[in-house]
Amino acid sequence: MKDIFSDIYDKVLSFFTAQNEDESKIVAKSRLRSVLMQDRVGFSERAMQMLKDDFLDSISRYLEINVDSFDLSIDATEDATILNLSIPVLRPKTDDEIDEALSIQEKVKIEKTEEIVGEREVLVKEKAQALAQSMAEEPKEEVKEENKEAKEEAKEEQEEKKEEVKTKTSQAVTDTVKAEKSEEVKKTKKKNTNNV
Numbered sequence: 001m002k003d004i005f006s007d008i009y010d011k012v013l014s015f016f017t018a019q020n021e022d023e024s025k026i027v028a029k030s031r032l033r034s035v036l037m038q039d040r041v042g043f044s045e046r047a048m049q050m051l052k053d054d055f056l057d058s059i060s061r062y063l064e065i066n067v068d069s070f071d072l073s074i075d076a077t078e079d080a081t082i083l084n085l086s087i088p089v090l091r092p093k094t095d096d097e098i099d100e101a102l103s104i105q106e107k108v109k110i111e112k113t114e115e116i117v118g119e120r121e122v123l124v125k126e127k128a129q130a131l132a133q134s135m136a137e138e139p140k141e142e143v144k145e146e147n148k149e150a151k152e153e154a155k156e157e158q159e160e161k162k163e164e165v166k167t168k169t170s171q172a173v174t175d176t177v178k179a180e181k182s183e184e185v186k187k188t189k190k191k192n193t194n195n196v
Contacts (some may be wrong), residue, residue: 051072069086
C-alpha cells in the first residue's frame, strides 16, 4: 500500500515537474528568439521596453486592456522588419474616462515641468552664489595689484596725451613763427622793391 501511494506521488510529481520544464523551455525559447530578433533588427531590450511602455500608455488612454497579456515583438525577414502587437482589449473607455485620463496626464506633465524648472532654478542660484563667493574671496592684494596696474596705465595714457599736446603746441608755434617770418620777408622784399 505504501508503495502504491509512493508511486502515485512520484507520478503526480513527475507530471508537474515535466510540465514546468516544458513551460520553462517554451519561455526560454521565446525569450531567446526575442533577443535574437532584437539583435538582428538592432533594437536593445531597453528600447523594446520603452516602446512597449509607450504603446501601453497611449492605448490605455482609450481602451481598457489586459496589461499582463500585452505582447510586443519584432520579427525580421530578409525583406522587412515586422512589429507584432497582441493587445487583449477588455472594453473601450467612455468619453468621460478618456477626458479624465487626458486631464490627469496633462497635470502630470505640468507637475514634471514645474519640478524640472524648480530644480534648474535651484542649480542656477547655487552656481550664482558660488561664483559670487569665489569673487568675494579673491585676495585683496590681487585687487590692489589690479588697481595699481590700472592707475599706472592711466598715468601712462596721461603722459602720452601730454606729449602729444606738447608736440602739437610746438608744431603750432613753429608754424606760426614760420608764417610770421614769411610775412616779414615778404614785407621786406616789398619795401626793397618800393625803394628801388
